[in-house]
Amino acid sequence: MKTMLSNISLLFSTFRFRDLVDMMVVWFVIYRVLLLIKRTRAVQMLSGLGILAIAYISSIWLELYTLNWLLEKFFANLFIIIVVLFQHEIRRGLAHIGRNPFFTSISADEETLVIEELVKSSVLLAQKKIGALIVIEREIGLEDYIEVGTRVDGTVNSELINAIFVPTSPIHDGALIIRGGRISAAGCFLPLTKNPNIDKNLGTRHRAAIGLTEETDAVVIVVSEENMQVSLVMGGQITPDLDMATLRKALYNLFSLSSSYRDDRQEREA
Secondary structure (H helix, E strand, O other), X not given: OHHHHHHHHHHHHHOOHXXXXXXXXXXXXXXXXXHHHOOOHHHHHHHHHHHHHHHHHHHHHOOOHHHHHXXXXXXXOHHHHHHHHOHXXXXXXXXXXXXXXXXXXXXXXXXXXXXXXXXXXXXXXXXXXXXXXXXXXXXXXXXXXXXXXXXXXXXXXXXXXXXXXOOOOOOOOOEEEEEOOEEEEEEEOOOOOOOOOOOOOOOHHHHHHHHHHHXXXXXXXXXXXXXXXXXXXXXXXXXXXXXXXXXXXXXXXHXXXXXXXXXXXXXXXX
């Protein structure tokens, strides 16, 4: 008992403030990593690595020499294995570090107008059975995808959006990307998801929307010409079959806007 108390006393006597800061930084990094990989394949891969670690410890305890030798070779190259297995999550994490603020350069009224035009155009396109893929850039920049598209730099309004996605338009294929409250580019190609567990009935547009939102924090509106449905995709998750009111509410919540902005603007216009 005395030995334990002396060890605790020694620990506290050598504990420095910078050690507390060090622990807090490590805790924060682990917390952010867990948030980043939540609901991704990385969780399953981490579980697999955990099972292998348990098998390695058990092989030592049970003296399973062949298994222990194999697992020892495996863990000797653990750093390279982690880089290969988690390259998608590492790339996503680095993108978060170099994130680019969005919607900070425009007012709340302008944000409201953008959302209203997006909602109106999405519903109109669905009613006309015209497919569309509308991407809203948030904190992580989408310059790589904008570069391969056709630069537009136009005001967000339903007439322009409908004109872009009408089948006779030369840039109707691909995605329309909104940056800083303006249509930055159209005809942009997005990465398709590699998740084998998604619904097999989902088409290319939905798979592209999921793929982009798995790698970035963008919000994507998908309009399906087959079933005339509007879907919202973010974080690799899809919310299908949204009506005008539900889509509007979801976008307002995502961009932390109160419906009072819309109501005030409508009153002023009236």
